[in-house]
Amino acid sequence: xxxxxxxxxxxxxxxxxxxxxxxxxxxxxxxxxxxxxxxxxxxxxxxxxxxxxxxxxxxxxxxxxxxxxxxxxxxxxxxxxxxxxxxxxxxxxxxxxxxxxxxxxxxxxxxxxxxxxxxxxxxxxxxxxxxxxxxxxxxxxxxxxxxxxxxxxxxxxxxxxxxxxxxxxxxxxxxxxxxxxxxxxxxxxxxxxxxxxxxxxxxxxxxxxxxxxxxxxxxxxxxxxxxxxxxxxxxxxxxxxxxxxxxxxxxxxxxxxxxxxxxxxxxxxxxxxxxxxxxxxxxxxxxxxxxxxxxxxxxxxxxxxxxxxxxxxxxxxxxxxxxxxxxxxxxxxxx
Numbered sequence: 001x002x003x004x005x006x007x008x009x010x011x012x013x014x015x016x017x018x019x020x021x022x023x024x025x026x027x028x029x030x031x032x033x034x035x036x037x038x039x040x041x042x043x044x045x046x047x048x049x050x051x052x053x054x055x056x057x058x059x060x061x062x063x064x065x066x067x068x069x070x071x072x073x074x075x076x077x078x079x080x081x082x083x084x085x086x087x088x089x090x091x092x093x094x095x096x097x098x099x100x101x102x103x104x105x106x107x108x109x110x111x112x113x114x115x116x117x118x119x120x121x122x123x124x125x126x127x128x129x130x131x132x133x134x135x136x137x138x139x140x141x142x143x144x145x146x147x148x149x150x151x152x153x154x155x156x157x158x159x160x161x162x163x164x165x166x167x168x169x170x171x172x173x174x175x176x177x178x179x180x181x182x183x184x185x186x187x188x189x190x191x192x193x194x195x196x197x198x199x200x201x202x203x204x205x206x207x208x209x210x211x212x213x214x215x216x217x218x219x220x221x222x223x224x225x226x227x228x229x230x231x232x233x234x235x236x237x238x239x240x241x242x243x244x245x246x247x248x249x250x251x252x253x254x255x256x257x258x259x260x261x262x263x264x265x266x267x268x269x270x271x272x273x274x275x276x277x278x279x280x281x282x283x284x285x286x287x288x289x290x291x292x293x294x295x296x297x298x299x300x301x302x303x304x305x306x307x308x309x310x311x312x313x314x315x316x317x318x319x320x321x322x323x324x325x326x327x328x329x330x331x332x333x334x335x
Contacts, residue, residue: 192279195227
């Protein structure tokens with residue numbers, strides 16, 4: 001297996017993130033990626049060039065990308081560089097939606113939470129992760145061999161024109177989009193502990209890309225406003241969006257049933273390629289997750305995924321227990 005990465009992610013580090021009632025040290029630490037690499041010492045590593053804005057417009061709105069590219073200079077000019085850029089008002093986009101001129105208003109308009117702060121190297125890190133995703137997709141198309149994108153920051157919460165959940169551009173969606181360019185049918189299996197709301201948003205009206213997400217019930221966990229079972233897509237995409245929300249504390253017994261359902265739906269889709277959004281914050285002791293998988297359960301999950309007959313690749317999403325992330329990822333992809 002090849003590991004795809006761009007080391008610009010090492011330059012990006014948010015200082016804090018907003019959780020209920022307080023700011024905490026961010027959970028998306030640069031060390032996450034080195035822990036995953038340490039767990040896969042025999043894997044070949046591919047250093048990838050960053051994605052361009054033109055490549056990112058395949059899934060993201062240009063005005064949103066322009067905001068990401070210029071947000072830090074605008075923030076630091078207005079408020080200095082001693083603190084991350086973060087919004088303090090989060091509007092519903094209606095009546096009609098308006099993007100303010102002030103940078104603090106722009107951040108609130110384009111970033112839907114207080115988790116995803118603006119830092120000096122955020123843009124370099126996220127375009128680097130996107131470039132790794134593109135390279136993995138192109139290699140999968142030519143070799144049909146699986147790989148793992150060491151994407152940081154994560155991506156599956158990034159929508160067409162909004163970011164959140166430490167996600168700025170959507171690397172899972174970009175991988176799927178690149179694979180679909182020649183008319184291929186794609187399935188996405190998102191096994192992060194949280195709903196991939198951005199991926200759902202991007203492919204909501206498409207029938208060529210099936211999105212399946214297994215996650216904690218959003219009525220009690222992030223991102224709260226999407227990921228419910230009755231969200232099935234619209235227009236041509238109706239029926240091609242599948243959400244399998246689970247109660248907090250779900251162990252392998254309940255989780256495996258959702259995996260069986262997800263894989264059955266994927267087989268029915270007959271995809272040419274499958275993209276797995278690999279979050280291991282489903283681990284029982286992860287600080288950001290509420291599910292309860294143990295180390296051996298990730299081996300069982302990897303065994304189930306290995307039964308997918310279509311060529312497939314993995315894109316790293318969540319997983320924030322530094323002592324566990326390497327083992328959890330290895331147990332999924334090691335076979």
